[in-house]
Amino acid sequence: MSGQLEGKLALVTGGSRGIGRAVVESFAAEGAEVAFTYRSGSDEAKEIVSSIAVSGGKAHAIKADIADEKQILSLFNQVDELGQLDILVNNAGVILEKSLVETTAEEFDWLMNINLRGLFLCGREGLRRMAGNGGRVINITSDLSFVGREEFSVYCASKGAINALTKSWAREFAPNVLVNAIAPGPIDTDMLDLEHMSPEWQKKEKELTVLKRIGKPQEASSVAVFLAGPGGSYITGQIIGPNGGSVMP
Ligand SMILES: NC(=O)c1ccc[n+]([C@@H]2O[C@H](COP(=O)([O-])OP(=O)(O)OC[C@H]3O[C@@H](n4cnc5c(N)ncnc54)[C@H](O)[C@@H]3O)[C@@H](O)[C@H]2O)c1
Secondary structure: OOOOOOOOEEEEOOOOOHHHHHHHHHHHHOOOEEEEEEOOOHHHHHHHHHHHHHOOOEEEEEEOOOOOHHHHHHHHHHHHOOOOOOEEEEOOOOOOOOOHHHOOHHHHHHHHHHHHHHHHHHHHHHHHHHOOOOEEEEEEOOOHHHHOOOOOHHHHHHHHHHHHHHHHHHHHOOOOEEEEEEOOOOEOOHHHOOOOOOHHHHHHHHHHOOOOOOEOHHHHHHHHHHHHOHHHOOOOOOEEOOOOOOOOO
């Protein structure tokens, strides 16, 4: 396989579905060898690995819960066996739709453990490895990190903190490692599923975009390819929004 990421080794957290899956598939299509994590979807993970292999690419599915530091350390040790890490996409995340007054401390901790602490730990391990060699880190934040949203305050707070980590890491690891974030608007994934989100929210979300539609996962992964590839060589500390115009920060 040849492409703009040929010869690169990438790790994508939460890569078995949604935006993460689209990133894994587009990176592989651009020639990268891609390791990705999954939590429970082992069938989907195996299917992704084999369909990438059929197209002549290389992918590796690794089971890991990013709320657990030991599992993260083991994940990065497994990635070390594949070679020098070049690209890290911190994509895994969860959402919570709940009024502030009903939100428990346990729910706050659950969300922050995954979205913020997990991303911090993966970023730390990835940047330890890339600091002397160069690389790219791409954190997945959200358009809601700029504007906030009623009944999503804990989620918005986790993403706002990710923006701050992104800018700080970009400064700390320049010029060797470029660190950026992608802040999608509404994208058609399980995260927008009725299980998590109210139908009212979904309707409103579409209307809030200038393009009046929900995006596709590939419309977010194309930005990750750009940031990871040669076209992103002068971009660091930025938060780029495939969001259909939902916010214009
Ligand atoms: N879909 C949207 O509209 C949208 C908008 C803005 C930002 N995002 C962000 O995009 C990212 C991907 O979300 P998505 O829309 O593809 O939703 P999704 O629910 O399909 O994917 C989330 C991924 O995170 C993984 N994950 C969750 N908790 C984990 C844990 N403890 N350990 C390891 N993996 C875990 C899941 O297994 C899954 O692969 C998230 O960070 C989300 O906040 C999504």
